[in-house]
Amino acid sequence: MPETPAPSSLSGIAALARARDPDRFLCALFAPAAKREALFTLIGFNHELARAREAARTPLLALIRLQWWRDVVAEAAAGKPPRLHEVAGPLHAxxxxxxLEPAALLALADARxxxxxxxxMPTEAAFQAYLRGTAGGFAVAVGRxxxxxGAALVALQEAGVAYGLAGVLRSVPALAGQGRCLLPAETLARHGLSAEAAAAAPGAAGPVVAALAAAGARPAEARRLGLGRLVTAxxxxxxxxxxxxxxxxLGRAVPPGRGLGDRLAVIGAGLLGRI
Structure with a gap:
């Protein structure tokens, strides 16, 4: 098992990854040591993209934040000096x-x-495209x-889609608190709901969440990733x-923090190299 670093020994970007995305931080500990700092950096970059809309008062400001990160990537690719930011510096390096490939990073920003x-999300197709580009694209970037x-990247993208779907479904109440809903409108409509209604009363979206979870669980349970040990993370x-x-x-809430069972499941899969 990879040694869990003490908080005092973490680099700035590793500490940020641990604080902002503990799920992926735990998974990253199973990556080869030489690649971990770059992986922590990718986690930090993805977090900044993910919070662009949350941190902005309007959609336009969210787009401006995303463009700022595109500029960071483009400047690094062009050999320009890094910007002064806790993620931009490690990202530049x-x-x-x-x-890290600039094209893959730019695609992550585009998907957001x-x-x-x-x-x-007006349609289920738009929702799937969003999941493929965001969480799916992140998984592919980690794989690269x-x-x-080849086929491993295709499998990783599908695995990322499953993780992204679970993340959206877990976040329905939190997004509702911001007046937002990312569930596909046509799925909501089949249950007599609109995005506005789901944002106003997230509990009413329970049947939609359960239906989307059931649809996503079937391929996730069936899929077994035949990855080499170096790619397990x-x-x-x-x-x-x-x-x-x-x-x-099953209509059960997902705890906000990971319990021992979740952590042990990741550790066991990481040690055995079986996902």
């Missing part, structure tokens, strides 16, 4: 070292624009960093996705 759309290619979020989707399809 990882890009210039050839560890869907969160700034006034109409939300760790040396995956890229697929470990699927372990948590399976557990979350099982809870959600």
């Amino acid at each position: 990882a890009i210039t070292a050839g560890l 624009e869907a969160e700034a759309e006034e109409e939300g 960093l760790l040396g995956a290619s 890229a697929g470990l979020p699927l372990v948590l996705a399976r557990r979350d989707l099982r809870r959600l399809r």
Whole structure:
């Protein structure tokens, strides 16, 4: 088992990854030591993109934040000096070292624009595209960093979609508190709801959450990732996705913090290399 670093020994970007995305931080501990700092940096970058809409008062301001991060990536790729920011600095270093691909980072930023759309997710196809580009794209970027290619990247994207779906479903109450809903409008409509109604009363969206969780759980349970040990960390979020989707399809809440069972499930899969 990889040694869990003491908080005092973490780099700035590792500490940020641990605080902002503990799920992926835990999974990242199973990556080869030489790649971990770049992986923590990718986690930090993804977190900044994910909070663009949350931190902005309007969709336009969210788009401006996303463009700022695109500029950070483009400047690093062009060899310009890094910007003064706790994530931008490590990101610049990882890009210039050839560890993170600018095109993949820009694609992650592009995919987040869907969160700034006034109409939300109008269709199930748009929702799936969003999941493939965000959590799916993140999983592919991690896979590339760790040396995956070909069919492994396709499998990782699907695993990322499952993790992203579980994340959206877990976040329905929190997003409602911001007056937002990312559930697809056409799915809501089949249950007699609108995005506005779900945001106003998230409990009413329970049947929609359960239905989407059940649909996502079936392929997630069936999928087994045949990844080499060096790439295991890229697929470990699927372990948590399976557990979350099982809870959600049964109408059970997912605890805000990970319990011992979730952590042990990730550790066991990481040690055995079986996902």
